[in-house]
Amino acid sequence: QRPWAEPYKIKAVEPIRMTTREYREQAIREAGYNTFLLRSEDVYIDLLTDSGTNAMSDRQWGALMMGDEAYAGARSFFRLEEAVREIYGFKYVVPTHQGRGAEHLISRILIKPGDYIPGNMYFTTTRTHQELQGGTFVDVIIDEAHDPQASHPFKGNVDIAKFEALIDRVGADKIPYINVALTVNMAGGQPVSMANLREVRKVCDRHGIRMWSDATRAVENAYFIKEREEGYQDKPVREILKEMMSYFDGCTMSGKKDCLVNIGGFLAMNEEWILQKAREQVVIFEGMPTYGGLAGRDMEAIAQGIYEMVDDDYIAHRIHQVRYLGEQLLEAGIPIVQPIGGHAVFLDARAFLPHIPQDQFPAQALAAALYVDSGVRAMERGIVSAGRNPQTGEHNYPKLELVRLTIPRRVYTDRHMDVVAYSVKHLWKERDTIRGLRMVYEPPTLRFFTARFEPI
Numbered sequence: 001q002r003p004w005a006e007p008y009k010i011k012a013v014e015p016i017r018m019t020t021r022e023y024r025e026q027a028i029r030e031a032g033y034n035t036f037l038l039r040s041e042d043v044y045i046d047l048l049t050d051s052g053t054n055a056m057s058d059r060q061w062g063a064l065m066m067g068d069e070a071y072a073g074a075r076s077f078f079r080l081e082e083a084v085r086e087i088y089g090f091k092y093v094v095p096t097h098q099g100r101g102a103e104h105l106i107s108r109i110l111i112k113p114g115d116y117i118p119g120n121m122y123f124t125t126t127r128t129h130q131e132l133q134g135g136t137f138v139d140v141i142i143d144e145a146h147d148p149q150a151s152h153p154f155k156g157n158v159d160i161a162k163f164e165a166l167i168d169r170v171g172a173d174k175i176p177y178i179n180v181a182l183t184v185n186m187a188g189g190q191p192v193s194m195a196n197l198r199e200v201r202k203v204c205d206r207h208g209i210r211m212w213s214d215a216t217r218a219v220e221n222a223y224f225i226k227e228r229e230e231g232y233q234d235k236p237v238r239e240i241l242k243e244m245m246s247y248f249d250g251c252t253m254s255g256k257k258d259c260l261v262n263i264g265g266f267l268a269m270n271e272e273w274i275l276q277k278a279r280e281q282v283v284i285f286e287g288m289p290t291y292g293g294l295a296g297r298d299m300e301a302i303a304q305g306i307y308e309m310v311d312d313d314y315i316a317h318r319i320h321q322v323r324y325l326g327e328q329l330l331e332a333g334i335p336i337v338q339p340i341g342g343h344a345v346f347l348d349a350r351a352f353l354p355h356i357p358q359d360q361f362p363a364q365a366l367a368a369a370l371y372v373d374s375g376v377r378a379m380e381r382g383i384v385s386a387g388r389n390p391q392t393g394e395h396n397y398p399k400l401e402l403v404r405l406t407i408p409r410r411v412y413t414d415r416h417m418d419v420v421a422y423s424v425k426h427l428w429k430e431r432d433t434i435r436g437l438r439m440v441y442e443p444p445t446l447r448f449f450t451a452r453f454e455p456i
């Protein structure tokens with residue numbers, strides 16, 4: 001079996017350095033045991049996020065020089081529009097500074113106070129913008145998604161019965177749209193099948209409910225359909241993505257993931273009245289509709305990234321690199337979310353640290369311990385990220401208490417993955433020495449970004 005190699009060669013490098021353990025113990029203390037508060041220069045291998053941390057290609061860097069910085073009607077906007085039309089298939093697009101800019105616009109346009117927005121598991125910024133408009137997020141994902149060890153091939157699927165039960169309970173006129181995330185970040189980067197998209201479309205058509213996508217990692221989703229769904233093995237990912245998006249009325253997009261850029265996003269749609277509304281709103285919050293908070297050069301980079309992201313060799317390598325890390329941990333008997341997701345390996349912190357109760361923040365403690373052990377930065381995706389219930393003020397207690405090892409695109413080699421695996425295996429042997437944390441500073445919203453902790 002010929003070994004996998006990256007389908008690219010390196011043209012520029014950015015030195016990284018390993019620090020000492022005592023240095024890292026000091027650094028994590030100063031960062032309040034919150035990996036978000038570490039300085040990048042103190043991080044050896046940065047697996048905090050795949051958002052905006054991807055390497056651009058020579059063509060993308062070259063495209064920056066072609067950026068048209070005209071305030072209105074920039075050429076670069078029309079190149080972005082053309083790429084979205086060709087690859088995603090939507091008629092209209094409004095650029096935004098990043099994904100949550102698009103979430104903000106669509107929430108303001110479609111959600112009225114008292115509305116319900118069903119979705120396949122929550123995402124932090126998505127739910128926050130729905131709640132800011134007086135909407136209530138309702139989780140309609142299949143039960144398997146909440147079980148880290150359940151090995152369902154499409155754990156991101158919408159549970160049609162749950163969706164229809166919500167419609168029966170509150171009425172279709174209280175549901176402006178269903179938000180289908182492709183893939184489902186908080187479930188472990190899990191995909192939705194094409195068959196499920198068709199079923200959701202049928203329910204939406206029957207009740208006149210719009211079908212919206214959070215298409216942030218839709219190319220990874222397309223790759224899983226190619227691998228796992230009958231009839232798609234011989235189709236290029238580009239074709240699978242186009243079919244997936246054809247079931248939707250529109251999408252929000254964080255270009256910082258699939259589209260291989262460091263900043264940027266967009267709202268895309270097929271209905272002209274939504275385009276009109278988005279153009280009215282975007283000038284208030286992001287900028288003219290032909291730049292939406294982005295420089296012309298950013299739009300050029302996104303357009304080029306949209307063409308590169310559907311290259312079959314590129315996406316196959318991307319998915320396999322994540323799997324390469326996950327499989328090493330599975331071989332060592334380390335509990336991770338299965339099947340291995342598209343953008344990250346998720347450690348099951350509840351199973352990793354059964355001696356730490358959830359309100360002592362096991363995933364937060366594990367992420368901090370990993371950094372001290374090896375300078376690898378991961379992200380907490382458990383009770384801290386789940387925040388508090390707006391009605392009761394109580395912690396939300398998610399079933400999934402996870403540490404996300406998120407692999408940026410085209411940045412690290414498999415040797416970096418070996419270093420990460422070595423460190424996680426070492427921690428696994430020493431897991432009984434890891435202690436719980438108490439939160440000593442808690443911000444009111446999206447607390448995980450800036451909260452501070454101390455060891456108990």
Ligand SMILES: CC1=C(O)/C(=C\N=C(/Cc2ccc(O)c(F)c2)C(=O)O)C(COP(=O)(O)O)=CN1
Nearest residue numbers: 049051098099100123124125185214216254256
């Ligand atoms: C599926 C989806 C995302 O993954 C996403 C972002 N993701 C990030 C950055 C991040 C966001 C929120 C956090 O709680 C978080 F800790 C990390 C991430 O690392 O995964 C956005 C929003 O896109 P924006 O970041 O371009 O605005 C919308 N939809």
